[in-house]
Amino acid sequence: MNVVVCVKRVPMTQEVDLEIDASKKDVSKDMLAYVLNEWDNYAVEEAIQIVEKFGGAVTAVTVGSEDDEEVLRRCLAMGAEKAIRVDPGDLSLDGFVISKILAEVIKGLEYDLVLTGVQADDDNYGIVGSMLAEHLGIARAAVVNHVDIEGDEANIKVELEGGVDEVLKIRFPALLSIQTGINEPRYVSIMGIRKAAKKELQVLPVTDLGLSEDDLSARTVVEEVFLPPETEGAEIIEGDAATVAEEILRIMKEKGVSV
């Protein structure tokens, strides 16, 4: 059972007051710390658990710059066998181009399963997984929160709206977009980090993939990024928890909310 996991390095933005950079097309990232996208972390763990149970190997793939190798090394330290970074050079990337690049790389690998995270923490598009499955011509399921493998197929649970789970049988090769909470991602041990240093991290320039100009043309272009304008009507309630709770209750009653 060979599993390919697609991962992305994203900035940590919790507690941060984001600022728009000079281009007005992105946020300023100078002071931000970076991590492996949370959803991808669960996908990597799931992939490793699968090969631990059924044998085979995990390959982690990312599209990005040298700095992004940091998340690939983390995947190797967690237990992936091999990592590939596609260097996009100056290419402007959107979900379409990334999925085209990933598809081209993955076509050359032996795989039964491709895992991605449901979405990435930075732009929240959540489209690469579906597009990638389409380019590869394989079955796909999104927002997967349980995987049970039997032979060349898997019983999976897919999270639907309103807390409903759908149980599906999916035949390999298949692509699953993994939801957080599906497992408990492991911490990386020092020995894992040591082993990772000896594992293969392949770097492919995007130009080596033989993709057409059309394949590498972004379908969406960010025109502008802006912070939502401040609106009126917000009230900050001060005091200890009990006082705050009482005040909220009072306001809710006043506004006619039944409590």
Added chain:
Amino acid sequence: MAKEKLFKGGEFLITDALPEEIFTPEDFTSEQKMIAQSAEEFGQGELDTRWEELGVLDPDLIKSLLKKAADLDFLGAEMPEIYGGAGLDKVSSSLITEHLSRGTSGFFVSYGVQTGIGSLPLVLFGSPEQKKKYLPKLASAEMIGAYALTEPQHGSDALGAETTAVLSEDGKYYVLNGQKQFISNAGFADLFITYAQVDGTQFTSFIVERQWEGVSVDAEEEKMGVHGSSTRAVIFKDVKVPVENVLGEVGRGHVVALNTLNIGRYKLGAGTVGGAKLLIAEAVKYAKGRIQFGKPICEFGLIKHKIAEMVIRTYVNESMVYRTARLLDLALEGIDPTSEEAGKKTGEALRKYALECSINKVFGSEMLDFVADECVQIMGGYGYIKGNPVETAYRDSRINRIWEGTNEINRLLIVDLLMRAGLKGELPLLDTIKKLTEELLTFRPSMETAEGVLEEERKMVSMAKKIALLSAGASVQKYMQKLAGEQEIVALIADMIIEIFAMESALLRALKKLQKEGEEKARIHVAATRAYINDAFPKVDLMARQVFAAISEGEELRTQLMGLRKLARYTPINAIALRREIAESIVPVARYHLTRI
């Protein structure tokens, strides 16, 4: 990895190092960063989430968390691989300590003992048999370690211990009798590294197992802080310790005791960096959310000042700790950890940097006290209420100035070590001071401000060294061998030395960043360094005046002060603007942002 220079212990005081010659947090390798990230994730996932539980002593919880940490190789980080450790370098192991020191005393005290004073004596001085027997169990948390040095009547004066060890008639074991006080981990430790006098005078180290007959512990102490940790007296009553459990040589216990403390001291500095970073995040988050007079308090000048000062001192502490850690790594290079001599050679190499280790201990513990105190102040009444992590941090922090040798003892030690290095000829101190005194007669201070970013500061640090050396030289000349008796003067000299190492570590780090990444990326590093030196330099000048005023009078004093005035020239800068700039840079990200892992 770039090759930094292996300076001698204390050499920073007589040599102006170049930025490329020292290691800075910007030089962390990708492996070191991964190790730091791993510890940080473990800290966030396993410790932060249990903040409340870990604030109350719960031995089972502590042991289970130590086991989890062991599974990630954190406990054996500094032990040789052949004994179940990871054989990591000091920079990496300091990063682990930094990121696991996070306000949960139940964990960080136990972890600190287990990986520090509870196991390092074995790593450094254990025989191959002792290492094989105990280290794998300490690395895996199968055994919990403790370090039993202090006695009811012997704290700072530890080598005067009263616990006795008498060799049995058949020569097979020593019989230990005595009591040890304030022993961390004692409530659930399986192994004690302890000390006793053989034949009344031969201070000797022993490895004692908890399960042996005659080993018992007293009730838990009720402490001011670190409530999640266990602290008890340990009592030895006719405990039979096999002779093979003597650690090191009979009569050489002081070598074991002092070298172990060295490592503990610089690593305490790594822990205080970690603690301070978390407190900074707490303070900034609070200051952003607390609205007074219609705006968040982080927009007020006095709060900006506090936030900036917390960041500055943490930055300085961090620069010192990793500079020292790398220095130790360089000193330890080439020692084969599997060889018979490994422990002895390691101990010797580390001894040479005892001065830097003590500096880190004193600076780190006082830095964290400052940061915790200001954090409480920013939160006002809320910071004073039990249940607020800041209130706990304020009390927890206090122990750092007491354990691992009080800051007073460490200050005396700093000067003592320097004098010894001078006397032994390890450092050309006397020559340097003599030359300096001669130079000073004709020295004309430049009236111009040095051109270039940090150039003025570079000059100030260099001058501060001359000031400290002159004060030290004059004090030695006056008191000769009796200087140690003039503790107040010794402490002033120590404080000058500490400030010099602090200033220079920040300066070289900021310069290195500046050279590599340019002015814009190094902006806050430069601001923090300038603000720090602008305050520290006049402090050094003042301390020198205090020394001279205490040792000289009349014409001699006037000459000395005149010389001092030539060296201590400086133009104050607008440090208020710098601090505002620093505070404004951290407020949006709400966490310490000068180091990336």
